[in-house]
Amino acid sequence: MVLSICPDLFDAAARDEKPRKSRSAKAELGQFFTPPGIAAFMASAFPQPTGPVALLDAGAGEGALTEAFVKRWSDHVPISARLYELDERVLPVLEERAKSLTKGHVSVWVECEDFLEAAAMMLMLSRGDRFTHAILNPPYRKIGTASRARGLISSAGLETVNLYTGFVGLALELLRPGGQLVAIIPRSFCNGPYYRPFRRFITARAALCSIHLFGSRRDAFAGDEVLQENVIIRLERGGAQGDVLISTSTNAGFEDLDSRVWKFDEIIVPGDDELFIHVPTTENAPLAEEQAVTTSLADLGLQVSTGPVVDFRLRRHLRGMPENGTVPLIYPQHLKGPWVVWPVEGGKKPNAIARNRETERWLFPTGWYAAVRRFSSKEERRRVVATVIDPRLLDGDALGLENHINVFHSKRRPLSPELAAGLTLYLNTSAVDAAFRRFNGHTQVNATDLRQLSYPTRIELEEIGRQGGVHWPTDQQEVDKLVAGVITSAS
Numbered sequence: 001m002v003l004s005i006c007p008d009l010f011d012a013a014a015r016d017e018k019p020r021k022s023r024s025a026k027a028e029l030g031q032f033f034t035p036p037g038i039a040a041f042m043a044s045a046f047p048q049p050t051g052p053v054a055l056l057d058a059g060a061g062e063g064a065l066t067e068a069f070v071k072r073w074s075d076h077v078p079i080s081a082r083l084y085e086l087d088e089r090v091l092p093v094l095e096e097r098a099k100s101l102t103k104g105h106v107s108v109w110v111e112c113e114d115f116l117e118a119a120a121m122m123l124m125l126s127r128g129d130r131f132t133h134a135i136l137n138p139p140y141r142k143i144g145t146a147s148r149a150r151g152l153i154s155s156a157g158l159e160t161v162n163l164y165t166g167f168v169g170l171a172l173e174l175l176r177p178g179g180q181l182v183a184i185i186p187r188s189f190c191n192g193p194y195y196r197p198f199r200r201f202i203t204a205r206a207a208l209c210s211i212h213l214f215g216s217r218r219d220a221f222a223g224d225e226v227l228q229e230n231v232i233i234r235l236e237r238g239g240a241q242g243d244v245l246i247s248t249s250t251n252a253g254f255e256d257l258d259s260r261v262w263k264f265d266e267i268i269v270p271g272d273d274e275l276f277i278h279v280p281t282t283e284n285a286p287l288a289e290e291q292a293v294t295t296s297l298a299d300l301g302l303q304v305s306t307g308p309v310v311d312f313r314l315r316r317h318l319r320g321m322p323e324n325g326t327v328p329l330i331y332p333q334h335l336k337g338p339w340v341v342w343p344v345e346g347g348k349k350p351n352a353i354a355r356n357r358e359t360e361r362w363l364f365p366t367g368w369y370a371a372v373r374r375f376s377s378k379e380e381r382r383r384v385v386a387t388v389i390d391p392r393l394l395d396g397d398a399l400g401l402e403n404h405i406n407v408f409h410s411k412r413r414p415l416s417p418e419l420a421a422g423l424t425l426y427l428n429t430s431a432v433d434a435a436f437r438r439f440n441g442h443t444q445v446n447a448t449d450l451r452q453l454s455y456p457t458r459i460e461l462e463e464i465g466r467q468g469g470v471h472w473p474t475d476q477q478e479v480d481k482l483v484a485g486v487i488t489s490a491s
């Protein structure tokens with residue numbers, strides 16, 4: 001099952017086109033339906049309903065989620081379910097399932113309608129059903145600023161960049177006070193600037209009651225092509241925010257289900273304007289040295305930025321190898337180890353950029369920096385991979401930093417050698433990796449993510465750098481030991 005490549009039927013319909021061809025016929029048909037085990041788990045994530053249920057299933061596919069809900073709760077309460085599905089190709093199966101579920105005090109209604117359109121209309125006119133429960137595996141697809149989907153979602157007061165957050169936002173808005181929503185969605189909404197309005201929208205309207213984290217999206221939907229990690233969240237409309245239940249399993253069978261209750265402060269850190277949602281687990285619980293580290297990057301007087309050289313905009317100034325009038329240009333290819341390697345002969349990317357009036361404003365003065373690649377590969381053990389930029393390994397007195405790297409600097413000026421080395425070592429620890437994974441489920445490392453991390457004090461960072469300068473640790477254990485040694489001896 002692939003959540004990520006469901007056809008964007010709405011946008012296609014709005015443009016009067018066929019749904020965009022996806023990677024396979026299966027993808028094109030949108031047959032990425034929730035397996036029964038996960039659907040049953042989602043149905044059980046609701047607290048026991050205490051009165052008649054008005055259920056919403058938006059983007060219902062073949063109705064797996066409603067079926068699981070009915071199986072789980074129809075012995076307890078009457079259920080009236082409303083299912084929205086736009087794809088006519090799945091409708092016959094959905095109608096059939098609705099018919100077979102409709103009996104006794106269960107009634108299931110299928111609406112072959114665009115959910116976004118229907119929801120926006122209901123909300124605008126303050127008409128139509130309001131629901132006590134919503135269960136969702138919504139379509140996943142980026143939506144453009146000018147798209148009709150974006151307009152419909154923003155009519156409900158939510159600015160968002162993906163259909164899935166739009167579906168969850170609108171479904172939440174359609175719930176009655178105390179209404180419960182359970183959704184399986186990618187984890188990408190937990191961090192990053194694009195989903196901040198969504199985080200604000202849900203936290204302003206609902207209590208975050210539980211999060212289930214799958215080991216990986218691949219495991220959750222074994223056999224299909226899947227890209228990111230999934231979470232199952234439960235929200236309670238207008239609920240008082242209390243502790244949050246976090247559970248994990250490495251697969252859809254839930255054999256190794258593990259759960260623990262966490263204080264809300266550990267999920268969204270008080271005072272965090274970005275509202276990053278951390279997903280701590282017993283496995284990635286804060287390490288001792290993480291807890292001892294509390295300084296923010298701003299407290300250190302440092303900044304982290306995305307490399308300012310966007311290569312396709314400056315293409316005519318790029319050079320394969322350094323020559324007269326050029327300065328080094330640092331790409332991720334130069335950051336493969338703990339120290340910058342430059343130039344890389346025979347690499348795919350240029351090594352230099354001409355220094356002239358047009359490029360000058362994009363250059364940094366040569367000096368010591370810590371740099372982090374913005375994209376790591378799934379195979380890499382750590383998500384945050386840092387490298388020291390050592391000016392002794394470079395030419396010239398200016399430096400181009402390409403857009404696929406993040407760089408730590410002091411108001412665009414270099415750091416001291418100890419600070420650059422100390423930051424690099426600290427960023428390469430298991431503790432940072434664990435902290436990072438609690439709020440970021442994908443392999444992209446943004447400058448905002450790095451601003452969210454806590455850091456040791458400047459004195460500690462410089463000491464780490466000094467010790468690294470005497471003997472640079474060669475493996476993960478040594479890096480962790482060196483950094484923990486400095487931090488714990490200081491605290």
Ligand SMILES: C[S@@+](CC[C@H](N)C(=O)[O-])C[C@H]1O[C@@H](n2cnc3c(N)ncnc32)[C@H](O)[C@@H]1O
Pocket residue numbers: 002003006007008009010030032033034058059060061062063064065084085086087090113114115116136137138139140
């Ligand atoms: C990821 S699939 C999940 C299906 C089902 N909920 C399940 O869990 O098996 C999402 C479904 O949303 C439907 N869909 C996409 N855009 C829609 C829209 N604007 N309105 C209603 N349904 C839509 C797709 O056709 C697809 O069946």
